[in-house]
Amino acid sequence: MIATLNKSKTALTINRQEFKLALGKIGAGIDKQIASLKKAKQSYDAAEMAREVVSEANIFEAIIEGFNEAEETSLKLTDITNLELAQGWIEDFLEKYKDI
Template identity: 85%
Template structure:
C-alpha cells in the first residue's frame, strides 16, 4: 500500500518503498515517451516532460482522494505526516531527467 492511515484515521504516512515503485512506473512511461521522440528525431526537453507528467498526476492529491473515498475520511494534504520527505523523493526522481 502506498500510504498507511493511522488508527485514528487523521493522518497518512507515505510508504517509501511503494511510493518509489510507483515513481519508477511513471519513469518507465516517461522513458518510452522520450524514446519515441528520439526515434522520430523530434526535439524534446526531458526535464519538462517529467515535470509536466508529475504535475498532472497530482500524486498526493490522488492518494488523499483514494483514502477519503475508501476509508470515509476527510483528510487533506497537510495530514500527510511525511509530505516534505515524499516531496524530496519526487525531487530526486525529477533530477534524473534534468541531467539528460
Template identity: 80%
Template sequence: MIATLNKSKTALTINRQEFKLALAKIDAGIEKQISAFKKAKQSYSAAEMANEVISEANIFEAIIEGFNEAEGTNLKLADITNMEVAQGWIDEFLEKYSEV
C-alpha cells in the same frame, strides 16, 4: 499500499518503497515517450516532460482522494505526516531528468 492510515484515521504516512515503485512506473512511461521522440527524430526536453507528468499526476492529491473515498475520511494534504520527505523523493526523481 502506497500510504498507511493511522488508527484514528486522521493522518497518512507515505510508504517509501511503494511510492518509489509508483515513481518507477512513471519513469518507465517517460522513457517510452523519450524513445518514441528519438525514433521520430523530434526534439524534446526530458526535464520538461518529467515536470509536466509529475504536476499533472497530482500524486499526493490522488492518494488523499483514494483514502477519503475508501475509508470515509476527510483528510487533507496537511494530514500527510511525511510530506516533506515524500516531496524530496519527487525532487530526486525530477533531478534525474534535469541532468539529461
C-alpha cells in the same frame, strides 16, 4: 499500500518503497516517450516532460482522495505526516531527467 492510515484515521504516512515503485512506473512511461521522440528525431525537454507528468498526476491529491473515499475520512494534504520527505523523493526522481 502506497500509504498507511493511522489508527485514529487522522493522518497518512507515505510508504517510501511503494511510492518509489510508483515513481518508477511513471519514469518507465517517460522513458518510452523519450525513446519515441529520439527515434523520430524530434526535439524534447526531458526535465519539462517529467515535471509536467508529475504535476498532472497530482500524486498526493490522488492518494488523499483515494483514502477519503475508501475509509470515509476527510483528510487534507497537510495530514500526510511525511509530505516534505515524499516531495523530496519526487525531486530526486525529477533530477534524473535534468540532463537527458
